[in-house]
Amino acid sequence: MLRQRPAASARAIFLALDRARAAARSLYVHVPFCFHKCHYCDFYSIVDRQDRQEPFVARLLRELAAIAPWAGALDTVFVGGGTPSLLRVDLWQRLLTGLHERFRFGPVAEFTVECNPETVTPELMGVLAAGGVNRVSIGAQSFEARHLRTLERRHDPASVARAVALARGAGITRQSVDLIFGIPGQTVGEWEADLGAALALGTNHLSCYDLTYEPATALTARRDRGEVTPADEDVEIEMFAVTLGATRAAGLARYEVSNYARPGDECRHNLAYWRQEQWLAAGPSASGHLAGHRWKNTPRLDDYLSIDDGGFAPIADHEPPEPVRAIRERIMTGLRLTEGLDARATLASVRAECGHTRAAALASRAEWHRASGHLIEDAGRWVLTESGFLLADGIASDLMGAVD
């Protein structure tokens, strides 16, 4: 990995690319503002007390203009954060207009905006819908006030249903709700209740995340100080099972470790990530993937605002293309999907890049996991079983280790 000084910008990466070949069909935009910092969150977000929304949008539009030539007709756009719905409505208008001026949208364009339930207003939903947004992802996390407090999320549980209704009313047809389970003190019964409440909203997509203790978050510090006790492993495993059962009954199928959708309503943008397709990225801390390059914009808003290299943003990290690394990444994310990983294609690329011995080693590791009941081979694809999904990291790390 090349660790660059923050002053280095994405420009050099882009200019070296062949525009025709690099045509990305997905775009991620990061909006870094939040009301306050949630205790489990390690996304880049700030509580903005200086009102830098306006300069931010201006700067973002310059970056979008700079990178647009490397985009084809967009299939998916995802605006995440932070809390994008915190952006003032007039700024949203400018951003949406700017996006349409700079990018072409393909016929199946999926356009998602992440929303905090408290910030969803009829006015905002109207502006979004008019600007082409057809999907919202609503961060509910839990419907229990007590658990929301543990997470330091400050919204009223009832606001979630309101937000879904407002989105629907504005004509935003696809909604997703985010939930978290494995919260300290949460029982399996309480989780079933949360799930039920979310499913009752009738959304066509649900994300259920097992609470993760990310390094350098307030929650992790509280755990390390013994102020909160993480959920027992057995309880979490039961919660996974409960989730699978309840979503299935509601007509949602699991398509990734933590994601469930009515067939056809999977989040295409996220699938682009997991299938290792190309995407452009704008905004602080946003990461892109283009022609084998991976890079990440500077996470600091100050740097993002003050350093402007012909519109390109300063970058924090850059990994130039490397075919073997790409294979490992494909294994890692492919295994997280229920569609699995194309075993034949993977073995063929390993053979081509690393030789027969490595390919044989990979096949034998896969076989070992198959014999352990964690993986099946289905129509030439490696697909994790239900117990395998629970061990996806270890299995991925093992298979990736066979490729180097």
Next chain:
Amino acid sequence: MVVALPYDPPSMAPPLQIRNFSIIAHIDHGKSTLADRLLQATNAVSAREAREQHLDSMDIERERGITIKASAVTVLHHHQPGQTTDELESDFEPPAPEQRSGDAAMRGPASLRAPVAASLPLYMLNFIDTPGHVDFNYEVSRALKACEGAILVVDATQGVQAQTVVNAYLAINENLTIIPVINKIDLPSARSEEVAMEIEQVLGIDAADCLYVSAKTGRGIPELLAAVCEKFPPPRPPLVRQTRALIFDAQYDDYRGVIVYVRVFDGSLSVGDKIRMMGTGRTFNITDIIKYTPKPTRVESGTIGPGETASIVAAIRSLKDVRVGDTVTLDPDPATEPLPGYQPPRQMVFCDFYPATTAEQKGNDFEQLRDSVEKLSLNDSSFTFQPVHSDALGFGFRCGFLGLLHMDIIQERLEREGGVEIVQTAPTVSYEVQIRGDKPPAPKDTTGAGRSVEVVRIENGNAVLEVHNPADLPHPGSILEIREPICRVDIMLPKDKIGDIMKLCLDRRATYKSQTFVSDARDLVSFEIPLAEIIYDFYDKLKGITSGYGTMDYEVIGYRPDNLVKMDILINGDPVEALSIIVHRDKAEHRGRALLRRLREQIPRHQFEIPLQAALGAKVIARETIKAFRKDVTAKCYGGDVSRKRKLLEKQKEGKKRMKSVGSVNIPQEAFMAVLDQGE
């Protein structure tokens, strides 16, 4: 580089007088520093060349601040017998080690720079700085055989310690003249007179004979040099006409092959001579004779005579061609009787070295390990090695060492000089196993990769095997008895700690032998303890109990049978040979439980449950379980995460590389040392 010696010793004799002596002491009492002062006081090393512990030339010696190899040097010194020492200036400031500038360095003390009047009688002093650590005791024994005298150094703050006693007795048994020297008298905490009394009390050497010096400031050095010239006897006159020279050391040099250190007792050796090693019968031609002054310096006349020490170069390719302790004679006119030699040092501690790599790279790394082991054995002939194969760890070497420090040093040198990473199994001792019948047992596996079993002798029609790997024990049904090495352990310690030490020793199956008065505060207590009980943490425990004041020395005195059994460790149902140990039956359960507890902590959880068992034969005496982890998945993997998450998973995998896999269980290297847990 070899430069010409500015003098020609044999032709200058008489009046050239020769004195051969060693400097011996407990570890860190200042032998090497004292040697520095002798080199400086005799102008052998100018102030400009001086550095601390000049004779400790190996990197590892300089880093650890200890002497590992004995070094022999030759210096010249003018001395008028009977001259009172008050006339000599005796104090000087040694140069600071970092003082490099030639100018400053030349301003050394006048008494050191000005050569003493050339008319005074000239002495050739051959002396050997020896290691103090118990593992390298054989170096001391060898050195003493080449000498008539020994300077016994005792630290004025620490007093007589365990190795002081052992080394002094080595010298006394060789009939050497001893000059007791109390060192470090510059330290405020020095208790010089008391220490002199301890020497008298413990060793029976008159306290009045002690010299008081500071190897740091140089105080007392001139008096010491005078005593060396006057008290140490000259070499004995030749006994036979033919040449006889004792090999007291040998070292491998990349350019010149083996360099053989000899002490001539009878006759002489010259460049061009065809020599014969009396023990092995091999012959070589001397191409060079070198002395260390301490620079390697060619003897211009090409001849050395009776009483002299020097090293000879004779196109000898491997250390295996030379036996230290052998006698060199001339091939055309050989002596009939060799000089009394030495026992070769005996390896007491054994462990396996395996390359620390993933299964896929095993082949290469084994080759690399083999190269480095072979190369190192050229430099150090006192460790043994033979290839082994273990199901768990693949191909490696079973190595024998003189002690644990020696093992540590060899491992470090292999890793450093050979560039190989090593997985080391827990050290064990060697056992004598008497089996029914006089046939060695059939090798257990067909690879036959160097099983470490050897029939050492036949007793009443039954073979006695030497086994230094528990995995090599023959079938229990054929074993008549298992004998283990027993040591005499001498412990010097503060009187108020005797109770605690007694308890420690008795826990380790010790037999109490004796207690000797050293001073009002300290005693010397002797035990007989099985070597297996002391090789690992005994010394640390002793240091802990005595707050660092206790010291110990041990010597293997023989083998004794006891109720010893082999305990196997099964991981996931598979016996792991590298974890097998031989234990006393009464301690087996306790040790087994402790070991499994350690393994449970050290082996990471896997995706399946791992049973751990300790067994004697088919009987399981302890068990533990490592629970399977059933969940190992990160909930969120969004686009920007790909790089970060990939790195995390790769790091996990990296960690596994240092592990060895047994069946499908990954075992970290430290787990192989879990065997050492005494369960206390």
